[in-house]
Amino acid sequence: xxxxxxxxxxxxxxxxxxxxxxxxxxxxxxxxxxxxxxxxxxxxxxxxxxxxxxxxxxxxxxxxxxxxxxxxxxxxxxxxxxxxxxxxxxxxxxxxxxxxxxxxxxxxxxxxxxxxxxxxxxxxxxxxxxxxxxxxxxxxxxxxxxxxxxxxxxxxxxxxxxxxxxxxxxxxxxxxxxxxxxxxxxxxxxxxxxxxxxxxxxxxxxxxxxxxxxxxxxxxxxxxxxxxxxxxxxxxxxxxxxxxxxxx
DNA sequence: ATTAAAACTGGCAAGCTTAG
DNA sequence: CTAAGCTTGCCAGTTTTAAT
Numbered sequence: 001x002x003x004x005x006x007x008x009x010x011x012x013x014x015x016x017x018x019x020x021x022x023x024x025x026x027x028x029x030x031x032x033x034x035x036x037x038x039x040x041x042x043x044x045x046x047x048x049x050x051x052x053x054x055x056x057x058x059x060x061x062x063x064x065x066x067x068x069x070x071x072x073x074x075x076x077x078x079x080x081x082x083x084x085x086x087x088x089x090x091x092x093x094x095x096x097x098x099x100x101x102x103x104x105x106x107x108x109x110x111x112x113x114x115x116x117x118x119x120x121x122x123x124x125x126x127x128x129x130x131x132x133x134x135x136x137x138x139x140x141x142x143x144x145x146x147x148x149x150x151x152x153x154x155x156x157x158x159x160x161x162x163x164x165x166x167x168x169x170x171x172x173x174x175x176x177x178x179x180x181x182x183x184x185x186x187x188x189x190x191x192x193x194x195x196x197x198x199x200x201x202x203x204x205x206x207x208x209x210x211x212x213x214x215x216x217x218x219x220x221x222x223x224x225x226x227x228x229x230x231x232x233x234x235x236x237x238x239x240x241x242x243x244x245x246x247x248x
Numbered sequence: 249a250t251t252a253a254a255a256c257t258g259g260c261a262a263g264c265t266t267a268g
Numbered sequence: 269c270t271a272a273g274c275t276t277g278c279c280a281g282t283t284t285t286a287a288t
Contacts, residue, residue: 096256096257108256112256112257112258112259113258113259113260115257115258116257116258116259119258
């Protein structure tokens with residue numbers, strides 16, 4: 001999944017932490033940095049487990065989630081530069097008087113007012129977010145597009161595929177996990193290839209024979225499938241063709 | 249412990265400035 | 269010119285601090 005998708009699909013709690021938990025790793029929402037569970041990470045004479053180290057990573061490279069978020073574009077935060085400056089000072093725990101002096105503003109009540117205005121904004125944001133969430137649940141008929149794999153070589157709107165569409169295609173061309181026919185349309189091919197690529201484990205290296213064996217179990221013309229998997233950017237191979245692996 | 253004073257907070261209305 | 273954003277003053281409560 002694209003990093004920005006990951007970022008925006010994160011829950012409020014995940015965003016606050018700045019990273020999400022996957023099956024065997026943690027991923028930084030801001031830069032995609034990964035720490036793997038079970039690994040031990042050294043930093044300044046200490047050792048950290050994956051989750052703890054992610055905290056170290058964020059502190060080191062992003063300062064804090066707050067700092068990262070406040071640095072985002074106006075379009076994304078909905079905040080004016082002035083509001084950002086105020087929030088930063090609030091975050092530092094300064095009181096109205098200190099802020100008034102620091103920003104060289106005449107009255108502390110101005111700061112007070114901004115505090116009020118920002119809280120109002122918070123309430124609005126919360127109700128809006130909640131409404132949008134409710135809308136999503138309600139609107140299950142709305143087409144939800146299956147995300148396109150990010151290594152896809154050719155991507156445009158033709159590849160927007162809804163879940164139901166995908167299900168139909170899979171149903172039509174697969175029976176008992178084997179492919180009955182390689183479809184003629186690119187869109188269908190994409191779905192089929194994605195389905196097939198699920199049989200491969202990420203991070204695994206496959207010998208050519210090994211891969212052929214797996215593909216043969218799915219479709220007789222495994223060479224065709226192999227070629228298309230590469231062409232559509234699902235897998236990659238060594239230039240001599242001796243090893244294959246799933247693209248990330 | 250009670251009370252008075254000071255400091256802080258939330259909120260409203262209004263005027264001023266500026267980008268589009 | 270208009271709307272949005274910023275600044276300010278004022279009032280009403282609340283909380284904290286100081287004084288008795």
